[in-house]
Amino acid sequence: MTALPPDWAAALRAQGVPGAEIDAARAAARAQAEAADAAPQDPTSPADPAAFIAALREGEG
Amino acid sequence: MTAPAATVEEAVARVASGESRAALARTHLDALEAAGAALNAVARLERDAALARAAELDAAARDGRPSAGPLDGAPLAHKDLYARAGWRLEAGSSILAGNVASDTATACARLDTAGALDLGRLNTVEFALGAEGLNAHTGPVRNPWNPAHVTGGSSSGSAAAVAFGAVPAALGSDTGGSIRLPAAACGLIGLKPTAGLVGRSGVFPLSGSLDTVGPLTRTVRDAALMLNALACFDAGDPQSARRAPRDHLAGVEDGLRGLRIGVPRGYFFAPLAPAVEDAHEAALRLLEAEGAALVPVETPGIETANRLTMLIIAVEAAAQHAPWLAARAADYGPVTRRRLCAGLFQDAGAYLRALGRRASLLRAILSETFADIDLLYAPTWTIEIPTIAEAEAAAGGSSPMIEDLGHCSRPVNFLGLPAVTAPCGLTPNGLPAAFQLIGRPFAEPTLLRAARGFERARRFLEDHAPALRAGAV
Numbered sequence: 001m002t003a004l005p006p007d008w009a010a011a012l013r014a015q016g017v018p019g020a021e022i023d024a025a026r027a028a029a030r031a032q033a034e035a036a037d038a039a040p041q042d043p044t045s046p047a048d049p050a051a052f053i054a055a056l057r058e059g060e061g
Numbered sequence: 062m063t064a065p066a067a068t069v070e071e072a073v074a075r076v077a078s079g080e081s082r083a084a085l086a087r088t089h090l091d092a093l094e095a096a097g098a099a100l101n102a103v104a105r106l107e108r109d110a111a112l113a114r115a116a117e118l119d120a121a122a123r124d125g126r127p128s129a130g131p132l133d134g135a136p137l138a139h140k141d142l143y144a145r146a147g148w149r150l151e152a153g154s155s156i157l158a159g160n161v162a163s164d165t166a167t168a169c170a171r172l173d174t175a176g177a178l179d180l181g182r183l184n185t186v187e188f189a190l191g192a193e194g195l196n197a198h199t200g201p202v203r204n205p206w207n208p209a210h211v212t213g214g215s216s217s218g219s220a221a222a223v224a225f226g227a228v229p230a231a232l233g234s235d236t237g238g239s240i241r242l243p244a245a246a247c248g249l250i251g252l253k254p255t256a257g258l259v260g261r262s263g264v265f266p267l268s269g270s271l272d273t274v275g276p277l278t279r280t281v282r283d284a285a286l287m288l289n290a291l292a293c294f295d296a297g298d299p300q301s302a303r304r305a306p307r308d309h310l311a312g313v314e315d316g317l318r319g320l321r322i323g324v325p326r327g328y329f330f331a332p333l334a335p336a337v338e339d340a341h342e343a344a345l346r347l348l349e350a351e352g353a354a355l356v357p358v359e360t361p362g363i364e365t366a367n368r369l370t371m372l373i374i375a376v377e378a379a380a381q382h383a384p385w386l387a388a389r390a391a392d393y394g395p396v397t398r399r400r401l402c403a404g405l406f407q408d409a410g411a412y413l414r415a416l417g418r419r420a421s422l423l424r425a426i427l428s429e430t431f432a433d434i435d436l437l438y439a440p441t442w443t444i445e446i447p448t449i450a451e452a453e454a455a456a457g458g459s460s461p462m463i464e465d466l467g468h469c470s471r472p473v474n475f476l477g478l479p480a481v482t483a484p485c486g487l488t489p490n491g492l493p494a495a496f497q498l499i500g501r502p503f504a505e506p507t508l509l510r511a512a513r514g515f516e517r518a519r520r521f522l523e524d525h526a527p528a529l530r531a532g533a534v
Contacts, residue, residue: 016390025399030406035368
């Protein structure tokens, strides 16, 4: 089992991953999060995968 | 030397009329070897194991034991993401180089039970994370229609091998379009089943929430046959649905008459390149001429579904790969690593909000978009199939082509819906154009019926198979 690093950017740099690649990954993460936050929020829609599976099964035509 | 079987149905029929499974398997192993050499489609053939199993089935038949099943003797192959006990599972990676599976994936076991012969592993994008069909370790898979072009991904070897005629069908996986995009790029039928219909145990995960597994075939009837064998409850797959078995061939010839097909001109058509528009307009006219009613529809929230899919894939894939990223980051291809690392830097709240939107967006699409239709029409690719050079330039740049390639396919995974892609013409560069039909949950019989109705009228395979067989490569 491998313990995970507390600082991913440092861990990746230490393995020789270019800084520009790490910056690009961070930028992609930010863009994805912004999209998630900008989407209409529905506090009644739980993140529980079971809720989605239930919606799928009740939606059968 | 026998000729390869063009379809699963043909292979099964030939075996039923007395042809040796071993001889047929040998023919397809040779064809796969050619597809490997010409197109880089093959990770590894398992000649000895396949021929031993074929000989076993031949002997059983000679002894008068009952036929192995509905896929008796069908020569197939699988994406290098599926486990088969004793065979390597390397997922197109260096990380898993030399890894030998200890169990067999549920899907492979189901095909075994149905009598199919697994001939080996087909190349994939590294860990299935990419829609272009590129791979820094194994090299790009080449498109049988024109080897300078990509196959799309991530089930790239599966698509190339089937389009080349090396096997009549192969297994792929689809997390954001990875069955549909390569099937479309290679002029094939690609079936992404409803989430939960086909068991995923033993398939190396990319995103547990969004992964689905299914077949790439040359005909719709073969897709139905394959789904008959594959659909099952899988106790090892938390998403698996308990459902009564269905015969997906029943009703597949019922045609398009009476079906209402939604045409969402907004999100799905807006980014269409002019070069692919004509093929879609012609396809819609043909669907209508065959008796389908075309209904303009809106798809509320679909843009959100697309963006949230990327987030979920990034986070779930990064979580899966974190131990390797911590210790062996240099062993990934740079594009794969960049995509994985985006998930390392994601906020847990954003991820949970993304998951939380799935049920509500699905309900909205079903109650609004699907209120008055049976199926939804959408393009599969929005652009002509690019060359390998174009795809490599885009994948390495700051605006990855993947964001465009999955535009029409990713939302379907977010919603968990079934979809089938079918070829509908050629674009000016001589490569296939394709559409997908998207259905309500578990509406695979309706999807296959509609796709078969179109296939029968369009006769794409009949028009183009000879050219493919003659060898574009």
